[in-house]
Amino acid sequence: MKASIVGGTGYGSVELIRLINKHPYMELGTIVSNSQAGNSFSQTYPHLTGIIEQRMEDFDASNLSEKNDIVFLATPSGVSSNLIPKLLDNGIKCIDLSGDFRLRSTEEYELWYKHSPADESYLKQATYGLSEIYTEKIRSAKLIANPGCYPTASTLGLLPIVKTNLADNKSIIIDAKSGVSGAGRGLSLTSHYAEINENLKAYKLGAHQHIPEIEQVLQDETGTQITITFTTHLVPMTRGIMCTTYVNLKENISTEQAVQLYTQFYEKNPFVRIRKPGTIPATKEVLGSNYCDIGLHVDPRTNRLTIISVIDNLVKGAAGQAIQNANLMNGWDERAGLDDLPLYP
């Protein structure tokens, strides 16, 4: 099966190429680049010299649909909302790594993303691609809105407890941290070495575009409106996301009981690993892999649950989850092409 990528020179694209290159049932099709059409891929990424030499091309929906079986869009928000309708009209399946098709409400999209929303008739065709939770819908989807990196780590960490009657849903605080590759390859002052190195910054306080996305999933899965406190931080490392989430419990449970609840919740999900009581996951322990590792602790003095969830933002947070969704859409083992062990140290 041939997989095309749009947004060729970005980090999401080069990570998709790494994963497609070793996938048992997919091979790389057309790479579309807005800025580098005509140039070979290895000119932008010399570490792939002699491996990915193909020339990147301009976007052409009918040509892409003729030559490929699926298209991954790894473009900034505000771009795929214009491209995906043309692709769907040509009958090709799409997986969008951007935020353009994640929020069902067009008003919310405009409010948080500050772009014009996608056309509602196409928005309605999108399935939110949190692989572990929407598995069955994903299998028959034609358009996947791949979740954001922070929402993946946050919601996988929160869902087992909010879906029980144990959590005080008004008390949720997510303290989130990301490596700099989460901001993409584009140059900006905030990702400048001298601004990042030996520094720790909170950003987009109360204004992060992932707030409505996380709340939408929590509402869909609990049937109640849940408002969260969510703060993002930029950490001087390349890859990795850690979400430290605090939830007040309405009943007394022990750490061991929380671990048992989470283990049962994810027992059929190979990419979610629940840590034993007393072991705390770190970002390096999932580096380069599609795992989301979750550590839990209940403080008996406050009866508050602390959830530590970690992912590699470019794998489970983007390209890896996109491949996992393509696997589900095609009826393959969801682990196909995603069996790399974490890279350690």
Ligand SMILES: NC(=O)C1=CN([C@@H]2O[C@H](COP(=O)(O)OP(=O)(O)OC[C@H]3O[C@@H](n4cnc5c(N)ncnc54)[C@H](OP(=O)(O)O)[C@@H]3O)[C@@H](O)[C@H]2O)C=CC1
């Ligand atoms: N980085 C991460 O960890 C994650 C990213 N995402 C989302 O995935 C998407 C891709 O992210 P990422 O690869 O990191 O971003 P990058 O900034 O690294 O790459 C995006 C690429 O899109 C293309 N592009 C840029 N502007 C335009 C435009 N106006 N029209 C068409 N193409 C354009 C460019 O490639 P070219 O010129 O070659 O076409 C660019 O390199 C984004 O929406 C991001 O929010 C989601 C989860 C995690």
Ligand SMILES: CC(=O)N[C@@H](CCC(=O)OP(=O)(O)O)C(=O)O
């Ligand atoms: C470190 C960093 O800057 N991360 C980005 C995450 C980008 C992302 O995944 O956002 P989308 O919803 O547009 O896909 C951010 O916080 O905005």
